[in-house]
Structure formats: C-alpha cells, structure tokens
Amino acid sequence: MTAGMAERTDPMTADHRYDTQPRSRTRALPPVLRAPLEGRTWRELGWIVLSLPMSILFFVFAVTMTSVSAGLLVTFVGIPLLAGTFAALRGLGAVERMRARALLDADVAAPGPVSGGRGGFGGWLAGTLKSGVSWRHLLYSLLHFPWAVFGFSLVVPLWTAGWTLLLYPLWQWTLPLYGGQDGIQLYGDGTHNYYLDSPLEIAATSVIGLLLTLATPWVIRGLSSVDRLMVVGLLGPSRLASRVVELESDRGVVVDTAAADLRRIERDLHDGAQARLVALAMDLGLAKEKLLEDPEAAAAMVDEAHGEVKVALQELRDLARGIHPAVLTDRGLDAALSAVASRCAVPVQVEVDLDRRPAAAIEGIAYFTVSELLQNISKHARATRARVEVWRVEDRLMLQVRDDGRGGADATGGSGLAGLAERLGAVDGVLAVDSPAGGPTTVTAELPWRG
The missing domain is CATH 3.30.565.10 (Histidine kinase-like ATPase, C-terminal domain)
Incomplete structure (x- = not known):
C-alpha cells in the first residue's frame, strides 16, 4: 500500500478521457510566449501601476494622522483621533481587498468587526485601539509604500522598453521623418553619433525587446505574489480569528448532526421496535385471555408473538449497529x-x-x-x-x-x-x-x- 493518493491507481478506475474541445491559439503557445498576452499579466500590471497612487494615499494619510494623533495624546483629542484614523484605514483596506479581488484574483475575506466590549463610544474606542486588525492595516500602509515604489519603478520601464523595442521596426521610420535622426541614438558626443538604423541593428533591437517582453510578465508575477501575501496577511482576518470562526461553524455542524441522529434514533424506535413491541404486548394479552377457552389458538398466538420478538430483536440490533457497531469496538x-x-x-x-x-x-x-x-x-x-x-x-x-x-x-x-x-x-x-x-x-x- 503506497502512502499517497495520487499513486494509488486501479485498472477499474483508469480513466483515459481525452479533451475533444478545440484549444485556443493562445493556449497552444508555450507558457513563456503566452505570458505577455494573458489577461492575468495585464491585470497584475494594472495592480502594480495603480498601487503607486494608492500606496501614496495610504502612506501619507497614515503617517500624517498617526503623527498628529501621537502629538495630541497629551489631550483627550488624540485617542479618538487615532481610533478614527484606524477606522479610515480599515475603509481603505476594503478598497484594497476589492482591488486585489479584481486584479490579483485574491478573494480576501473582510476582518471581523471591532468588538465593542460593554458597548457605546468608549467600548468602540477601546476595541478599535486594541484590535490587531487596526494595527495590521497601519503596518500595511507603511510597508506597501516603498514596495509599490520599487515595483512601479521596475516594471513600468521594463514593460515600456520591451514593447517599444519589440515594435521598433514598425515605428523606426518616424525618427528620420519627424525627429531629425536616423534611428535610436546609442551614442553621441557632438562629433561622433551612433544610431540603430541598419536592418541588422533594427532586427537586433527587436530581438532584445522580445526578450524583455517575455521576461517582464514573470517579474510582474513575482512582485504581485508578494503583494498578494501582504493583502492576505495584513488586510484579511488573522489566522486565529479565521480558526475561531471555523470552529464555531464546525460546532454548529456537530450540534445539528447530533440532533439529526437523535431524531433518527427516536423515529426508528417509535416506528420500528416500539410499535412492534406494543403490538406484541396486545397479542400476548389476547393469548392470555384465550389460554383457558382455546389453548390451541392461544398457543398459535404465542408462537406468532415469538416470531415478532425475534424481528424486534433484529431491529434493535440494527439500530444499535447504526449507533456504534460492537464489531468496530x-x-x-x-x-x-x-x-x-x-x-x-x-x-x-x-x-x-x-x-x-x-x-x-x-x-x-x-x-x-x-x-x-x-x-x-x-x-x-x-x-x-x-x-x-x-x-x-x-x-x-x-x-x-x-x-x-x-x-x-x-x-x-x-x-x-x-x-x-x-x-x-x-x-x-x-x-x-x-x-x-x-x-x-x-x-x-x-x-x-x-x-
């Protein structure tokens, strides 16, 4: 017996099914060639491009409001202002989760509401400041800004340069016509100038652009995977909170299952063994009355009751087996x-x-x-x-x-x-x-x- 599910095969279950649906032209390409054309690449590129303004908004708001709140902590105003900052950051976090759902295909659940304790404004204030969710949103605001700047500064030039160089043969003619130069200038000191204008140089430029275009989607995916981890880890519910919700749900399932099993046992007893035993008691009562008047009829009724006892015992055994079989124990x-x-x-x-x-x-x-x-x-x-x-x-x-x-x-x-x-x-x-x-x-x- 092997230890893995995937290794356990049987001739009975061998399933040689073939895909009869026509494959799209894009899917027929190797992954390396397909990546620049896939919707996933363009969505993740959109995430990286939009992350820069979003992270600037997050960072500026978080740093400004947190600094002001810290400066006002000596007064009563600082504490509710900090709590309001955390609440606003949770709102911005909801926007980020929607953006991640649309562009990163990351369906991140919203964290649970703030626990108000005894209720009222004071309870909400204390719950907001003590909530780990609030501090994780603040941490996301601080960490995501430098990462977004790095991702934008790396991806946008790579993506732009790749497609620009790849399509150079299509637009090279515009440089001598409108730019007053023969091609892309690689070197120029006023005396000597070097342009990419020969057919071989144009082809080499396009090849370099192709390599950049093919490599950039994988850079985008690597950067987006880090973004996805940050959104899931800092803007979603904590693992402990998720586990608590899961256990609460599982407890409900266990309670419902136990109640259903009890109802099933009650129904089986009522409709099966109990009804049979009631009928058996009535038959034995009739046999007792006929015992002196008609012994033979009484004996036949007792014999029939004996058969009913055997059936009732079998039903009780089946019911006991359904609760927990003795052979299993x-x-x-x-x-x-x-x-x-x-x-x-x-x-x-x-x-x-x-x-x-x-x-x-x-x-x-x-x-x-x-x-x-x-x-x-x-x-x-x-x-x-x-x-x-x-x-x-x-x-x-x-x-x-x-x-x-x-x-x-x-x-x-x-x-x-x-x-x-x-x-x-x-x-x-x-x-x-x-x-x-x-x-x-x-x-x-x-x-x-x-x-």
Missing part, C-alpha cells in the same frame, strides 16, 4: 468495514493497511463515512463492483471508495455527499469527489489521525 476498522461490505448490493473489495488503530471518535467517523458511501453505491450507482481502501499518511487517516457505476455524483447543494463533507469538516476532515458522467466514481476522505 472489538475488532477495529478492518472487520467492521468487511461486515458493512458484505451487506452491500454489489461485490466490494476491502483493503485496510493500518499499523494501529486511530482515535475511537475518528474510527467511528471513518466507519460511518464508508457505510454511507456504500449505501449510495447500492442505491444510486448502478455499479457492478466497488473497492474500499484505508491507509495512513503521517498524521492523517485516508479513505477511498471507488465504484464502476454511472458516475455523476454531486457533492454540492443539499445532497448526501454535501452533508457528509460537512460532518468531516467538523473534525478537520476533507471529502473529495471525482465522479464524471459515465463513471467511474472515486470518493476520497481525509481525517486527522488523533491516535
């Missing part, structure tokens, strides 16, 4: 998944490669994940066979369920797979679905080990 995932596979409507091959057992909670989630996926295969996939693999990669438990069915499984919206993904996400797990129309379907789940 006693023998682990290998035996438990084999038992689930034996009840599937299609033949299932199970392979579990674990040197030891994960945490009990993770083991239970893994079991119910595979169980639900196999139920989906039985009900919807129209498959002829399936395969379940379980292995460990460092501190992660990996599950993969594959079938050769009709495909088209959807993990979005309100589908069962979407609910399963939410349950896995509640414990920092991930669910990936690869199910093209016509099949095959591969569902991979990743869970923390926590053993």
Whole structure:
C-alpha cells in the first residue's frame, strides 16, 4: 500500500478521457510566449501601476494622522483621533481587498468587526485601539509604500522598453521623418553619433525587446505574489480569528448532526421496535385471555408473538449497529468495514493497511463515512463492483471508495455527499469527489489521525 493518493491507481478506475474541445491559439503557445498576452499579466500590471497612487494615499494619510494623533495624546483629542484614523484605514483596506479581488484574483475575506466590549463610544474606542486588525492595516500602509515604489519603478520601464523595442521596426521610420535622426541614438558626443538604423541593428533591437517582453510578465508575477501575501496577511482576518470562526461553524455542524441522529434514533424506535413491541404486548394479552377457552389458538398466538420478538430483536440490533457497531469496538476498522461490505448490493473489495488503530471518535467517523458511501453505491450507482481502501499518511487517516457505476455524483447543494463533507469538516476532515458522467466514481476522505 503506497502512502499517497495520487499513486494509488486501479485498472477499474483508469480513466483515459481525452479533451475533444478545440484549444485556443493562445493556449497552444508555450507558457513563456503566452505570458505577455494573458489577461492575468495585464491585470497584475494594472495592480502594480495603480498601487503607486494608492500606496501614496495610504502612506501619507497614515503617517500624517498617526503623527498628529501621537502629538495630541497629551489631550483627550488624540485617542479618538487615532481610533478614527484606524477606522479610515480599515475603509481603505476594503478598497484594497476589492482591488486585489479584481486584479490579483485574491478573494480576501473582510476582518471581523471591532468588538465593542460593554458597548457605546468608549467600548468602540477601546476595541478599535486594541484590535490587531487596526494595527495590521497601519503596518500595511507603511510597508506597501516603498514596495509599490520599487515595483512601479521596475516594471513600468521594463514593460515600456520591451514593447517599444519589440515594435521598433514598425515605428523606426518616424525618427528620420519627424525627429531629425536616423534611428535610436546609442551614442553621441557632438562629433561622433551612433544610431540603430541598419536592418541588422533594427532586427537586433527587436530581438532584445522580445526578450524583455517575455521576461517582464514573470517579474510582474513575482512582485504581485508578494503583494498578494501582504493583502492576505495584513488586510484579511488573522489566522486565529479565521480558526475561531471555523470552529464555531464546525460546532454548529456537530450540534445539528447530533440532533439529526437523535431524531433518527427516536423515529426508528417509535416506528420500528416500539410499535412492534406494543403490538406484541396486545397479542400476548389476547393469548392470555384465550389460554383457558382455546389453548390451541392461544398457543398459535404465542408462537406468532415469538416470531415478532425475534424481528424486534433484529431491529434493535440494527439500530444499535447504526449507533456504534460492537464489531468496530472489538475488532477495529478492518472487520467492521468487511461486515458493512458484505451487506452491500454489489461485490466490494476491502483493503485496510493500518499499523494501529486511530482515535475511537475518528474510527467511528471513518466507519460511518464508508457505510454511507456504500449505501449510495447500492442505491444510486448502478455499479457492478466497488473497492474500499484505508491507509495512513503521517498524521492523517485516508479513505477511498471507488465504484464502476454511472458516475455523476454531486457533492454540492443539499445532497448526501454535501452533508457528509460537512460532518468531516467538523473534525478537520476533507471529502473529495471525482465522479464524471459515465463513471467511474472515486470518493476520497481525509481525517486527522488523533491516535
């Protein structure tokens, strides 16, 4: 058993699909030749060009207002003025996030609102001054200005010179006609002048321009990646705040899942075993009344009640297995998944490669994940066979369920797979679905080990 998802292949899931859509002429070019023509390059160039005036606005406002606020701290005016400066910087940060979303393809979430504490103006004032978001916006204002100046000073000359030299053969004729010189002047001291005017020199100039034009997009991308990191790290929510929001969401999912499971258990008990036991009690009461009058009829009713007891016991076993199967507790995932596979409507091959057992909670989630996926295969996939693999990669438990069915499984919206993904996400797990129309379907789940 290999340790990586990408290395785990199976003839059943080999998918030799070819792209029948015609490729655009731009896409047919190598990346080096394609880069100057791509929209991404022009968008990131627009970001760098616009960053200079935006950073000047940020920097001047931040330095001026912070200095004035610091100078007025000896009075009461300085503190609310500094808080107002921070609030204005958050507004400018929102403009930068929108600009990054449009030009850098960086969808940065807005940081959370200022915590007002006990409320009122005093609470807002204290929350603004203590907020790490406020100070990160100030830091962005100070750091982005020199970086924007550097990026503008490097990229604009490179980009302009590249295209100017590349297109030199097209506009060289304007120099002798309107400029009074034979070409681009490389040297001149009043006595000796050297111009790029011969065909070979013009061609060499165009080649140099081509090299600059091909190299500049990669310079732009390198500079933009730093800008993207600055926007995400300084203008977005902190990692701690994002983690808190994620945990709050996961807690809601866990609570909802537990409530749904309790409702399911209550419904199964009410509609299944409880109803059967009520009917059984009534049958036994009738048998008791007929015991003296008609012993044979009473015996037949007791015999029928005995059969109902067996059915009720089986329903209770199934319900207990749905809550937590005893075989999982006693023998682990290998035996438990084999038992689930034996009840599937299609033949299932199970392979579990674990040197030891994960945490009990993770083991239970893994079991119910595979169980639900196999139920989906039985009900919807129209498959002829399936395969379940379980292995460990460092501190992660990996599950993969594959079938050769009709495909088209959807993990979005309100589908069962979407609910399963939410349950896995509640414990920092991930669910990936690869199910093209016509099949095959591969569902991979990743869970923390926590053993």
